[in-house]
Amino acid sequence: MRSRLPVLRTRRRYLAFALEAEGEIQPNELMGEIHSSQFSLFGDAGAAKNRLKLISFDGRFGLLRCHHIYIQDTRAILASICSINGIRVALRTKGVFGTIKSATEKYIPQLGKISAENDGRRIELEEVSGWIIRTHGLEVDLCPDDRNKTKGSDTRYLGLTSFDLCGGHEDADGTPDGL
Amino acid sequence: MSFYECLKAYPEGSASASRLALTAKRLGYRGLIICNQEPSKVFRPEAADRIKGISLTIGAEIKATNIRALRGRILALRGSYPFLAVQGVTEETVRAACEDPSVDLLLHPCDGRRPFTIASARAARLNRVAIGFDLSPLMRLRGSSRARWLEATKRNLKLARKFDLALVITANARSHLDLRAPRDLLALAEVAGFDPGEAAAALQLPGKLVELNRKKWLGPGVELL
Numbered sequence: 138m139r140s141r142l143p144v145l146r147t148r149r150r151y152l153a154f155a156l157e158a159e160g161e162i163q164p165n166e167l168m169g170e171i172h173s174s175q176f177s178l179f180g181d182a183g184a185a186k187n188r189l190k191l192i193s194f195d196g197r198f199g200l201l202r203c204h205h206i207y208i209q210d211t212r213a214i215l216a217s218i219c220s221i222n223g224i225r226v227a228l229r230t231k232g233v234f235g236t237i238k239s240a241t242e243k244y245i246p247q248l249g250k251i252s253a254e255n256d257g258r259r260i261e262l263e264e265v266s267g268w269i270i271r272t273h274g275l276e277v278d279l280c281p282d283d284r285n286k287t288k289g290s291d292t293r294y295l296g297l298t299s300f301d302l303c304g305g306h307e308d309a310d311g312t313p314d315g316l
Numbered sequence: 317m318s319f320y321e322c323l324k325a326y327p328e329g330s331a332s333a334s335r336l337a338l339t340a341k342r343l344g345y346r347g348l349i350i351c352n353q354e355p356s357k358v359f360r361p362e363a364a365d366r367i368k369g370i371s372l373t374i375g376a377e378i379k380a381t382n383i384r385a386l387r388g389r390i391l392a393l394r395g396s397y398p399f400l401a402v403q404g405v406t407e408e409t410v411r412a413a414c415e416d417p418s419v420d421l422l423l424h425p426c427d428g429r430r431p432f433t434i435a436s437a438r439a440a441r442l443n444r445v446a447i448g449f450d451l452s453p454l455m456r457l458r459g460s461s462r463a464r465w466l467e468a469t470k471r472n473l474k475l476a477r478k479f480d481l482a483l484v485i486t487a488n489a490r491s492h493l494d495l496r497a498p499r500d501l502l503a504l505a506e507v508a509g510f511d512p513g514e515a516a517a518a519l520q521l522p523g524k525l526v527e528l529n530r531k532k533w534l535g536p537g538v539e540l541l
Contacts, residue, residue, distance in 0.1 A: 157492075157493060213504050213506070213507045216500035217455050219493070219494070227493040227494070227496070229343060229500065230497060230500055276338065286327065287491075290494070292331075296331030296335040300360075300363035301335070
């Protein structure tokens with residue numbers, strides 16, 4: 138039976154994390170991968186000691202509940218995930234909090250605007266050419282014409298910044314991201 | 317704390333130097349060391365200078381299958397780059413890298429078939445070669461292959477501690493998606509068997525090595541001011 142005594146309740150911590158991915162990830166896919174990573178790294182006995190629960194996930198930022206003494210293990214679980222259903226991802230812990238309220242207020246910002254898939258612009262440089270898939274601030278994800286360019290790193294897109302591409306194209310149209 | 321990470325940039329990886337610098341700055345790194353095998357071909361390293369608050373160093377990585385090729389590459393690259401890492405491929409190249417004081421870092425492949433030997437560890441101690449532990453298999457592998465890697469890593473770590481070798485940990489990132497925050501990397505290192513303090517020192521060491529190599533040394537212990 139569940140204990141009602143506060144002293145017997147398990148102490149919890151909330152990990153705020155940010156997900157960077159090459160595609161869209163659903164919360165159930167993410168939680169499936171987190172559980173798979175946990176079972177693989179610490180086994181069933183380890184998973185029983187540190188029950189993880191996804192409190193919220195909006196596609197980019199999320200909140201994960203864990204046991205208060207297994208924060209390092211939970212960080213390792215998140216860090217050891219490199220792809221979900223074949224889509225390359227990176228899960229980065231932003232901070233650890235005692236309450237959902239403080240985590241949400243401090244570390245879950247408003248979703249930054251990311252432009253839609255394939256915004257129709259093209260980059261042609263001597264070293265690299267391809268279509269821009271998405272831009273976010275200074276970051277530019279490029280789908281290269283030559284797929285061998287991403288060989289070895291298992292990614293679909295090349296990660297560039299607008300500093301790399303600034304003025305590189307003869308027909309640069311003077312857009313705010315400088316391409 | 318000043319954490320440094322060794323990684324590969326485009327064209328050997330799939331992210332440009334500036335994208336890596338931007339991501340690393342957000343994650344809390346103090347600096348990055350790009351260790352490409354062809355460091356002169358790194359895509360627009362000058363673009364990364366426009367990202368403030370993070371130092372970017374171009375180092376070099378050597379991957380050679382025989383000793384002669386390894387020594388040739390070390391001679392060719394040592395003068396031009398402040399950081400030289402060697403990827404251990406065979407037992408002979410690992411030994412040769414440990415015996416060369418020009419090498420800063422030896423990235424040892426942690427697998428059961430090519431263990432880190434006592435003779436190599438002793439040579440590395442004598443020539444002050446740091447031993448690098450690449451934690452990317454912990455992220456990429458699953459199941460029995462990861463268990464084998466963990467076992468080999470623990471064995472190498474035991475030997476490195478016995479001979480009091482300098483340790484380095486790295487995620488050996490090939491794209492911005494492979495980069496992990498320093499605290500996440502420390503948590504992974506703890507899973508691999510590192511002590512918390514040892515792991516933190518291992519993540520800071522590349523920066524210290526670059527700083528030392530940038531000084532002009534006339535001889536051992538004699539610096540030109």
